[in-house]
Amino acid sequence: xxxxxLPTLIFFSSSILLYFLYxxxxxxxxxTYISGFIILLIxxxxxxxxxxxSRNLGIQLSLDYNNKLILLFFFILxxxxxxxxxxxxxxxxxxxxxxxxGAIINFFQSRDYFNIYVSLELxxxxxxxxxxxxxxxxxxxxxxxxxxxxxxxLNLYLISIAILYSNTGTLNLIENLAFDKPLFFQTFLVSxxxxxxxxxxxSGWVIDVQSYSTPGVSAILxxxxxxxxxWMLFLIFPSFNKGTIxxxxxxxxxxxxxxxxxxxxxxxxxxxxxxSTMSQVSYGLLVIIFSREIFVYFFIYHMITKGFIxxxxxxxxxxxxxxxxxxxxRKIIRYDIYLMFFILIFNLTGAYPSILYIIxxxxxxxxxxxxxLLLVGIFFEKIMDNIHIEEKYxxxxxxxxxxxxxxxxxxxxxxxxxxxxxxxxxxxxxxxALSYKFFKNKINxxxxxxxxxxxxxxxxxxxxxxxxxxxxKGMI
Amino acid sequence: MNLxxxxxxxxxxxxxxxxxxxxxxxxxxxxxxxxxxGVVLLFIAISYNGHSPIITPGIESYSDPxxxxxxxxxxxxxxxxxxxxxxxxMILSSKxxxxxxDEIEKKxx
Numbered sequence: 001x002x003x004x005x006l007p008t009l010i011f012f013s014s015s016i017l018l019y020f021l022y023x024x025x026x027x028x029x030x031x032t033y034i035s036g037f038i039i040l041l042i043x044x045x046x047x048x049x050x051x052x053x054s055r056n057l058g059i060q061l062s063l064d065y066n067n068k069l070i071l072l073f074f075f076i077l078x079x080x081x082x083x084x085x086x087x088x089x090x091x092x093x094x095x096x097x098x099x100x101x102g103a104i105i106n107f108f109q110s111r112d113y114f115n116i117y118v119s120l121e122l123x124x125x126x127x128x129x130x131x132x133x134x135x136x137x138x139x140x141x142x143x144x145x146x147x148x149x150x151x152x153x154l155n156l157y158l159i160s161i162a163i164l165y166s167n168t169g170t171l172n173l174i175e176n177l178a179f180d181k182p183l184f185f186q187t188f189l190v191s192x193x194x195x196x197x198x199x200x201x202x203s204g205w206v207i208d209v210q211s212y213s214t215p216g217v218s219a220i221l222x223x224x225x226x227x228x229x230x231w232m233l234f235l236i237f238p239s240f241n242k243g244t245i246x247x248x249x250x251x252x253x254x255x256x257x258x259x260x261x262x263x264x265x266x267x268x269x270x271x272x273x274x275x276s277t278m279s280q281v282s283y284g285l286l287v288i289i290f291s292r293e294i295f296v297y298f299f300i301y302h303m304i305t306k307g308f309i310x311x312x313x314x315x316x317x318x319x320x321x322x323x324x325x326x327x328x329x330r331k332i333i334r335y336d337i338y339l340m341f342f343i344l345i346f347n348l349t350g351a352y353p354s355i356l357y358i359i360x361x362x363x364x365x366x367x368x369x370x371x372x373l374l375l376v377g378i379f380f381e382k383i384m385d386n387i388h389i390e391e392k393y394x395x396x397x398x399x400x401x402x403x404x405x406x407x408x409x410x411x412x413x414x415x416x417x418x419x420x421x422x423x424x425x426x427x428x429x430x431x432x433a434l435s436y437k438f439f440k441n442k443i444n445x446x447x448x449x450x451x452x453x454x455x456x457x458x459x460x461x462x463x464x465x466x467x468x469x470x471x472x473k474g475m476i
Numbered sequence: 477m478n479l480x481x482x483x484x485x486x487x488x489x490x491x492x493x494x495x496x497x498x499x500x501x502x503x504x505x506x507x508x509x510x511x512x513x514g515v516v517l518l519f520i521a522i523s524y525n526g527h528s529p530i531i532t533p534g535i536e537s538y539s540d541p542x543x544x545x546x547x548x549x550x551x552x553x554x555x556x557x558x559x560x561x562x563x564x565x566m567i568l569s570s571k572x573x574x575x576x577x578d579e580i581e582k583k584x585x
Contacts, residue, residue, distance in 0.1 A: 057542075114546055114549075118549060118553070121553045121557075125553075125556065125557065125560065128560060128564075129560075132564065135567060137568065137571050137572065137584060138584055140564050140567050140568050140571075141568060141580065141584050143564060144561060144564045144565065144568065147557065147560065147561050147564070148495075148504070148505075148508065148561065151508055151511075151512075151554075151557055151561075152492075152495070152508070152511070155488075155511050155512060155514075155515050158515045158519075158550060159488070159515055159518060162515070162518050162519050162522055165522065165543065166522040166523075449585075452581055453577055453581060454496060454577070457495060457496045458496060461492060461496065
C-alpha cells in the first residue's frame with residue numbers, strides 16, 4: 001500500500017503531541033517536517049480509496065508528478081517560514097500552524113469534492129486564527145473579512161457540488177470529468193474558486209489579510225493558499241467547454257490589466273505586493289488556459305518568488321515598522337537585501353530572463369503581455385526607486401546591475417533566440433520604469449480603495465449573476 | 477428543479493441580500509447563517525425522497541444517507557465558523573466601540 005497520505009497524519013498527530021511535548025517543540029517539529037518530506041519523496045505515484053470501496057463512493061487520494069512537486073516545494077517554504085518566524089511562538093500558534101500544513105497536504109492529494117471542501121475549511125479556519133493571533137485591531141478586521149468572504153465562497157462551492165451530486169451521483173473529481181456538467185454547476189464552482197484564488201475584483205480580502213497578518217503567515221498565504229482555487233481549476237479544466245474557457249480568458253485579461261493599474265494607486269508596501277499577487281493569479285489563469293501542462297511550474301515559481309518576497313518584507317520591513325513607501329524611503333537597507341529584492345521583483349516582471357518570461361512564452365498573447373510590461377515597469381521602479389542602500393555600496397551597485405544586464409545581452413547575442421521579442425519586452429519595461437521616475441514628482445497619485453466590504457460583496461454578486469445569465473443563454 | 481429546491485435558493489438569496497444590505501456586523505453574520513441554511517436546505521431537497529435517511533434492515537426505501545452525513549459536517553463547520561466570527565466581532569467592538577461596518581472601516585483606515 002502506498003504511504004503518501006502519511007504526511008497529513010504526521011502533521012495532525014504532531015499538532016496534538018505538541019500540546020503535551022511543548023518543551024521539546026523544536027525536535028518534534030523538525031522531525032515532523034523531515035519525516036513528512038522523506039515519506040513524500042520516496043512515495044510512488046498512485047491513488048487509493050479509503051476502505052477499498054469504489055472511487056464513486058469513497059474518498060480518493062492521489063499522488064502524481066504535479067502534486068508531489070508542489071508539496072515538496074511547499075515543505076521547503078513552510079519550514080523556512082517556521083524557522084524564521086515561528087520558532088519562538090506559543091504552543092497554540094504552533095499547533096494551528098501544524099494543522100494548517102496537514103490540511104494543505106490533504107488538499108493537494110484529495111480527488112473528492114467534499115474532502116476538498118473540508119480541507120479548504122480547515123485551511124481557512126487555521127489561517128483565520130493565525131492571521132489574527134496577536135489580536136491587534138487591524139489583524140482581527142482582516143481576518144474577519146477573510147472569514148466572511150471565505151464563507152460566501154465555500155457556500156457557493158457547496159451549492160455547486162450539491163447540483164453535481166444530484167445529477168451524477170458521485171463527488172469523485174476524476175469520475176465527474178466525463179459527465180456533462182449540469183446547469184449552474186460551473187457558475188457556482190468557478191465563482192467560488194475565483195473568490196478563494198485571490199483574483200482581482202472578487203477577492204478584496206487578499207489586500208487586507210496580506211497587509212495586516214501576523215509576520216510570516218502572509219508568505220504561506222500568498223505562496224500556496226491563494227493559488228488553491230487555481231489548482232482546482234487546473235484539475236477540472238479538461239471538463240470546461242469552449243464558452244467557459246473564452247469567458248475565463250477575457251476575465252483573466254481584464255483583471256490582469258486592471259490589477260496592475262490599481263497597483264499604481266497604492267503606497268503601502270504589502271498592499272502593493274498583495275495586488276501584484278492578484279495580477280499573478282490572472283497570469284495563472286492564462287497559463288491554465290493556454291498551456292495547462294506547465295501550470296505546476298508556474299505554481300512553484302510563484303510560490304517561491306512571492307513567498308520569499310513576503311518573508312523579506314515581513315523580516316526586514318514589517319518588524320522594523322516600515323509600512324509605506326515613504327517609510328521605506330527614509331531607511332537604509334542592507335545591500336544583500338536590496339539585491340535579493342531586485343532579483344525577486346525582477347522575476348515577477350515577466351521580462352527576459354525572468355522565469356515568468358519562460359512561462360509567458362507559452363501564452364499566445366505576446367503583444368498584450370508586452371503592453372502589460374509597461375505597467376509592470378512602473379511597479380518595479382516604484383519599489384526599487386524607494387529602496388536606499390549605503391553610499392559605499394552604491395558604487396558597487398552601479399557596476400553589478402549594469403554588469404548583470406550586460407551578461408544577459410551577451411548571452412542573448414550568442415543564443416540568437418527571439419532577440420526582437422525579448423528586446424521589445426525589455427523596452428516596454430524600461431519605458432514603464434522611466435515614466436515612473438519622470439512623473440513621480442509631477443503627478444501625485446492618491447491612494448484609492450475600491451474594495452470596501454460592501455463593494456466587494458456587490459462585485460461578487462454581480463459576477464455570479466453575470467455567469468448565471470451567460471450559462472442560461474448557453475454562452476458558457 | 478422542484479419547489480423545495482427553488483425555496484432553498486430563495487433562502488440563499490435572502491441571506492446574500494442581507495449580508496450586503498445590513499450595516500450591523502452581527503446582522504451580517506446572522507445573514508451568513510441564513511445563506512448556510514439555504515445551502516443545507518438545498519442538500520436536503522436534493523436527497524429527500526419521502527423516507528428517512530437511516531438504513532434499517534427490512535426497509536428498502538430510504539433517502540440518500542451520504543448527503544445527510546455531509547450535512548452534519550457542513551453544519552458543524554458552519555457553527556464553528558460563525559462562533560469564531562462572533563468572537564472576532566466581539567474583540568473588534570470592544571476596541572472600536574461599534575458594530576457598524578462603515579464606522580469600523582473608517583476607524584481602521
